[in-house]
Amino acid sequence: MAVPGGPGGRALRSDAERTVRRILEAAERVLRDDPTATMERIAEAAGVARTTIHRRFTSREALIDAMTLWAAQQFDAAVRAGRPDTLPPLVALYQVTANVLRVKSGWGFAMSRPGSADPEVERIHARVLAECDRLFLRARDAGDIRADVDLVWARRVYYALIHEATRSIPADGDTDALASRVVDTLLRGIGSAT
Amino acid sequence: MAVPGGPGGRALRSDAERTVRRILEAAERVLRDDPTATMERIAEAAGVARTTIHRRFTSREALIDAMTLWAAQQFDAAVRAGRPDTLPPLVALYQVTANVLRVKSGWGFAMSRPGSADPEVERIHARVLAECDRLFLRARDAGDIRADVDLVWARRVYYALIHEATRSIPADGDTDALASRVVDTLLRGIGSAT
DNA sequence: AGTACTAGCGACATTAATGTTGCAAGTGTC
DNA sequence: GACACTTGCAACATTAATGTCGCTAGTACT
DSSP, X not given: OOOTTSSSOOOOHHHHHHHHHHHHHHHHHHHHHOTTOOHHHHHHHHTSOHHHHHHHSSSHHHHHHHHHHHXXXXXXXXXXXXXXXXXXXHHHHHHHHHHHHHHHHHSXXXXXXXXXXXXXXXXXXXXXXXXXXXHHHHHHHTTSBOTTSOHHHHHHHHHHHHHHHHTTHHHXXXXXXXXXXXXXXXXXXXXXXX | OOOTTSSSOOOOHHHHHHHHHHHHHHHHHHHHHOTTOOHHHHHHHHTSOHHXXXXXXXXXXXXXXXXXXXXXXXXXXXXXXXXXXXXXXXXXXXXXXXXXXHHHHHSHHHHTOOSOSOHHHHHHHHHHHHHHHHHHHHHHHTTXXXXXXXXXXXXXXXXXXXXXXXXXXXXXXXXXHHHHHHHHHHHHOSBOOO
């Protein structure tokens, strides 16, 4: 009764890669709403045996590290795709936001882990952070952000808004609408114009 | 060499209560930067033996529940003290924010736990939520919040900003300045005025 | 002084997760 | 059809945290 990916089956390289993917995605889904979830639960969600996970990842930590790295790469790509260094600041801000929301909706757990052991992950996050700061600087120079605003605080608020927005994506899923909501809130707040 | 609270010592009721307090506060401190920290570490941080914690709280879960309840009560008190139903909306918003920041800086872990098992905690959080919504409604009626803003989103942004602001309190500790920064950002955003 | 109460300490039982290994089985490629 | 490859399954060993007990000891209230 074996199915592809079931017991046996010559695991082609592409098959194996697909299994790894399935494990990573299942881990994300499971750990998102219970960070202490067991390997057993992850395996169950991935539709594989627990031992299969251990064959692919030497330890639980290694699994999470792999997720973190993968998510960081996606994150990086999403930001770059928004052309934060070349497009007009506000346009880039919108594009970057929409892209990041898309990625983060699927990899929220892996992206929200502070301080990874893998230096590569650290490097990526630092680079993204720098890109974000440059974008904000350009936005301020263009007069889109008030000159008296602390840019570090601004970035933290931006990250926080994205994080908050991500929590409602499973519901409606319209990342574009969410992106404009985030950008609008970031720039104008919720108060009446002076 | 026994000290008050050391080995032995007739634990007066006030002594026992003080010990419980110490445990709760240590647990908050330890769990804040490692939610999976062991009971051993918590005991160590509290300066008591691990068994002492188990005498006071039947299980790890019970300890966390107690923290959660305590924090929720503090939270509730902080919000009420801001007179969100009677003061002018913007004044109340500032007061509530400052009070909540003060509490949350000390009980960030216990307050950030979603869905407690204790129904009392749920009730308190629901009540605070309702108070917040009423305040925002009053603010909108007073013209302080734009009429086209989704108040549910507004509340989520408010919570997110408070959460973010809390993360820098250990550094400078000036909750009043932080509160005005939060309220300002919430109302005006970071963009240039139209 | 006597008593009541509680904390520390050490030892133990229990449970649960993690990680490892050997074997059978199945599928695609050659 | 033989081979290569990987998975599922079951049965381990290991480790670590949790929770329990009995004992000792010290302090404060009476």
